[in-house]
Amino acid sequence: MAFLSLFLHVSLLSWSAWAKVELTMHETVEVYLGDSAQIPCQYSFTDDNNEPSFVMIQWFVRAGGNTSRMRIFYSDGHQQMVDSNTDYSGRIQVTSDQQGIQLTIQDVQLSDEREFFCQVNGLAAGSAEGKTHLRVFAPPEAPVIEAVPTGVSVANESPSKVASCEAQNGFPKPNITWYRNGMPLMPSPGYVNVLILLTRESRGFFTVQSTLEYKVVKEDKDAHFSCEVSFFVPGAIRTVESNSVNITVHYPTTMVELWKESPQGLVKEGDTVELRCQGDGNPPPPFIFSREQEEDVELESSGDVLILSPVSRKDSGIYQCRPLDVDRYTDIKGEMQFSVHYLDPAVVIPKDSEVMLKGEDLTATCNALSSLKTSTVWYKDGKEVGKGNTLHLRDATYETSGEYICEVIVPSLPALHTSGSVHIIVQGGPQLTGVDQEVRMEEATGRMVNLSCEARGYPLPSISWNIIGSQNWYEVVSKANEHMTHSVISVKVTSDISAQCNASNDMGTEVKAFSIKAIPRVTTTAPFSPAEGSGVIIVVIILCLLLLAILGSVLYFLHKKGKIPCGRSGKQEITKEKTTKDDIVVEMKTNTKNEEAVLLKAVNGDKQGPNDK
Ligand SMILES: *[C@@H]1O[C@H](CO)[C@@H](O)[C@H](O)[C@H]1NC(C)=O
Ligand SMILES: *[C@@H]1O[C@H](CO)[C@@H](O)[C@H](O)[C@H]1NC(C)=O
Ligand SMILES: *[C@@H]1O[C@H](CO)[C@@H](O)[C@H](O)[C@H]1NC(C)=O
Ligand SMILES: *[C@@H]1O[C@H](CO)[C@@H](O)[C@H](O)[C@H]1NC(C)=O
Ligand SMILES: *[C@@H]1O[C@H](CO)[C@@H](O)[C@H](O)[C@H]1NC(C)=O
Numbered sequence: 001m002a003f004l005s006l007f008l009h010v011s012l013l014s015w016s017a018w019a020k021v022e023l024t025m026h027e028t029v030e031v032y033l034g035d036s037a038q039i040p041c042q043y044s045f046t047d048d049n050n051e052p053s054f055v056m057i058q059w060f061v062r063a064g065g066n067t068s069r070m071r072i073f074y075s076d077g078h079q080q081m082v083d084s085n086t087d088y089s090g091r092i093q094v095t096s097d098q099q100g101i102q103l104t105i106q107d108v109q110l111s112d113e114r115e116f117f118c119q120v121n122g123l124a125a126g127s128a129e130g131k132t133h134l135r136v137f138a139p140p141e142a143p144v145i146e147a148v149p150t151g152v153s154v155a156n157e158s159p160s161k162v163a164s165c166e167a168q169n170g171f172p173k174p175n176i177t178w179y180r181n182g183m184p185l186m187p188s189p190g191y192v193n194v195l196i197l198l199t200r201e202s203r204g205f206f207t208v209q210s211t212l213e214y215k216v217v218k219e220d221k222d223a224h225f226s227c228e229v230s231f232f233v234p235g236a237i238r239t240v241e242s243n244s245v246n247i248t249v250h251y252p253t254t255m256v257e258l259w260k261e262s263p264q265g266l267v268k269e270g271d272t273v274e275l276r277c278q279g280d281g282n283p284p285p286p287f288i289f290s291r292e293q294e295e296d297v298e299l300e301s302s303g304d305v306l307i308l309s310p311v312s313r314k315d316s317g318i319y320q321c322r323p324l325d326v327d328r329y330t331d332i333k334g335e336m337q338f339s340v341h342y343l344d345p346a347v348v349i350p351k352d353s354e355v356m357l358k359g360e361d362l363t364a365t366c367n368a369l370s371s372l373k374t375s376t377v378w379y380k381d382g383k384e385v386g387k388g389n390t391l392h393l394r395d396a397t398y399e400t401s402g403e404y405i406c407e408v409i410v411p412s413l414p415a416l417h418t419s420g421s422v423h424i425i426v427q428g429g430p431q432l433t434g435v436d437q438e439v440r441m442e443e444a445t446g447r448m449v450n451l452s453c454e455a456r457g458y459p460l461p462s463i464s465w466n467i468i469g470s471q472n473w474y475e476v477v478s479k480a481n482e483h484m485t486h487s488v489i490s491v492k493v494t495s496d497i498s499a500q501c502n503a504s505n506d507m508g509t510e511v512k513a514f515s516i517k518a519i520p521r522v523t524t525t526a527p528f529s530p531a532e533g534s535g536v537i538i539v540v541i542i543l544c545l546l547l548l549a550i551l552g553s554v555l556y557f558l559h560k561k562g563k564i565p566c567g568r569s570g571k572q573e574i575t576k577e578k579t580t581k582d583d584i585v586v587e588m589k590t591n592t593k594n595e596e597a598v599l600l601k602a603v604n605g606d607k608q609g610p611n612d613k
Contacts, residue, residue, distance in 0.1 A: 020045060020122070020125055021043055021045055023128035024041075025041050026039070027133065029133075029135070030136075031108050032233070033109070033136055034107060036105060036107070037104070037105045037108050039102065040099075040101075040102045041100050041120070043101075055120065055121070056074075056123075057075045057076070058119045059072050059117065059119075060116070060117040061086075061088070061114050061117070070086060071083055072087075080094070088105065091106050092106070108134075109136070110136055110205070114134060116131060116134055118132075135234075139233060140167040142167075143240060143242040145165045145225070145242035146164050147245035151249065152220075152248065154250065154251045159190070159191060160214070161211055163247070165227030165229075166210075167207070167229035169206075170206050170207075170229075170231050171205055175229070175230045176196070176210035178210070179227065179241075180224075181224060185214070192212070193213035194212060195211040196211075212225065220247060224244035225244065226242050226243065229242075249282060250282055253285055253332055254280055254332065256321060256334035257278050258320065258334030258335055259336060260274070266341055266372075268413055269342045271340075272309035273338070275306040278304060281323060286303065287301070287304055287323055288301070288322050289320065291317055291318065292320060295320065313340050313341075314340075319335070322334075341416065342416070343371075344370065345418055346408050348366045348421060352422065353422065353425060354425070355426075355427050358426055358427070359395055361394045362393045363391070364390070365390050366378070366389050366420050370410055372413060372416070374408050374409065375408070376388055376407065378404055379405045380404050380405070393424065398431060400426050401458070401483065403422075403423050407419045426458060431455065432455050432503055433456070441514070445494065445520050446521065450489070451501070453487050454484055455485050455486075455503035455510065456484045457503070457505050458507075459506055462503070463485050463487040465487070467499045470494050470495070473489050475487060476489065495518050499513070500513050500514070501513075
């Protein structure tokens with residue numbers, strides 16, 4: 001509850017006309033609303049010899065613009081009295097000290113801003129009067145700034161409203177100053193207008209509303225605006241600043257950029273290409289996309305993005321985008337060029353397959369049309385056999401035959417690759433494997449010996465054998481694949497053998513000869529020696545004869561008993577029995593018949609086997 005009364009001006013002396021009293025008052029006393037105000041009134045009687053016996057003191061007030069005064073206090077040697085029924089009844093008191101007296105007003109109101117008169121009357125000792133203007137101050141509330149929510153266009157010819165600022169309930173009237181980036185904005189015709197609306201409310205407070213009209217430029221998009229309220233307080237001027245606000249500035253596009261957002265790097269056929277257009281205008285305008293060669297054909301786009309999917313080589317070219325917020329003829333546009341790269345399927349010459357003669361030369365080519373530099377590698381059986389788009393095959397052998405694959409890649413765009421192939425067939429007469437033309441060997445008599453013959457050639461050779469010296473031979477292996485025929489025979493060595501393997505096709509015949517020298521065997525311990533062998537045969541014959549004799553006896557015995565009709569087969573007997581037996585037997589018969597059929601079939605099969613070979 002600090003009482004703040006400041007002496008703004010040097011005290012002035014007031015001299016009354018019949019000057020025998022010296023009276024001093026401040027010209028003004030300043031005080032905050034609601035505080036107490038002290039108005040001193042100092043006086044002294046100039047004639048020390050004539051001390052007054054009676055001193056009357058009165059206080060009056062006069063409102064601004066009202067000439068009549070109203071007494072609010074009276075005192076003399078006998079009494080002190082606050083006048084009743086005034087604005088000050090019950091709110092004032094007067095105290096005295098050495099220098100004089102002092103009027104104290106409690107709970108100062110805005111209406112207390114008026115002149116207070118102090119009148120001192122000492123009758124014969126003289127009288128005097130002085131006055132003080134009481135000033136009351138109420139600081140306004142903090143200023144509230146508000147920027148226009150809509151964008152402000154730089155195209156507006158005159159200053160447009162950008163913000164408003166309000167300071168409420170101040171006394172006396174506060175001022176509002178505008179700032180842009182901390183620099184005060186002074187009103188300037190055509191650039192800055194400040195419109196002030198001052199309202200006084202019933203309680204006497206002032207509310208100031210200031211509107212800033214400003215001619216925006218593009219740079220103002222980054223500027224911040226603020227307002228400051230300034231107001232008097234006892235003995236000083238105070239200021240309070242508002243928040244900063246920024247505004248949305250609308251300005252036309254002056255430059256447009258077009259670029260490829262995706263894919264990164266080179267574009268190939270089938271890709272999805274995304275082009276993005278961006279200008280420096282605000283708000284971002286819509287764009288139209290077109291190709292350079294057909295500027296009038298608008299491409300379908302969404303906002304600032306043009307999507308081309310899937311692209312082909314004919315989509316290569318120059319693309320443009322234009323903003324729609326500027327005149328068509330200002331020629332503000334973004335431009336970019338891109339190429340769609342491709343790699344066509346490989347064309348291999350010769351096509352599919354090619355037959356060449358043994359010893360011949362051949363050059364194969366593999367070409368794939370591409371927009372970029374390609375690199376070609378030839379493979380055969382998974383191994384690299386050549387580089388470059390031509391492949392030279394010289395002095396063809398059967399090893400030359402096979403599938404040749406050329407792989408074409410684009411080193412700068414690895415996603416592009418293709419391949420082609422050619423099947424090479426080398427034609428020629430049979431060629432037998434094995435270095436020696438004639439194979440010589442020795443083998444013990446009675447042993448089996450394998451002779452092998454493998455022939456390459458195209459068309460595939462057939463192999464025939466010509467054996468002299470043994471009737472006992474057969475083929476154990478006979479196989480062929482697309483490159484070769486292989487035959488192995490097993491020959492029993494009975495005497496010296498001369499064998500020939502004859503491989504032949506349309507292109508020729510080649511023969512490989514074998515000669516086997518039979519070595520007679522003399523060992524007695526060998527279980528399969530010829531001497532031991534004849535002994536075994538004799539034993540077997542004797543055993544057979546014995547078995548025959550036993551069989552004969554059994555057959556004779558059975559015949560005598562009448563169980564088996566002589567010269568008839570078991571089958572006939574069962575058939576005969578069928579007629580005399582009941583149903584159960586019939587079933588048995590059926591089974592037996594089936595078994596017989598299986599048996600007969602097996603026998604026939606066995607017989608057919610050797611015949612087929
Ligand atoms: C002037 O003041 C007197 C006393 O306070 C009052 O009666 C009168 O109505 C006032 N006149 C005007 C014009 O305010
Ligand atoms: C308000 O502006 C007026 C006119 O420029 C000036 O006289 C006055 O002193 C200002 N008041 C404050 C509180 O700044
Ligand atoms: C104001 O400035 C802030 C920060 O710089 C920014 O985020 C905001 O978008 C701006 N507002 C306007 C209306 O420009
Ligand atoms: C001959 O070849 C056949 C089939 O490969 C084999 O089973 C047999 O053991 C061979 N005989 C000899 C004496 O090598
Ligand atoms: C090999 O076989 C071919 C065809 O079967 C025949 O013309 C040729 O005379 C035979 N050669 C020999 C040496 O047996």
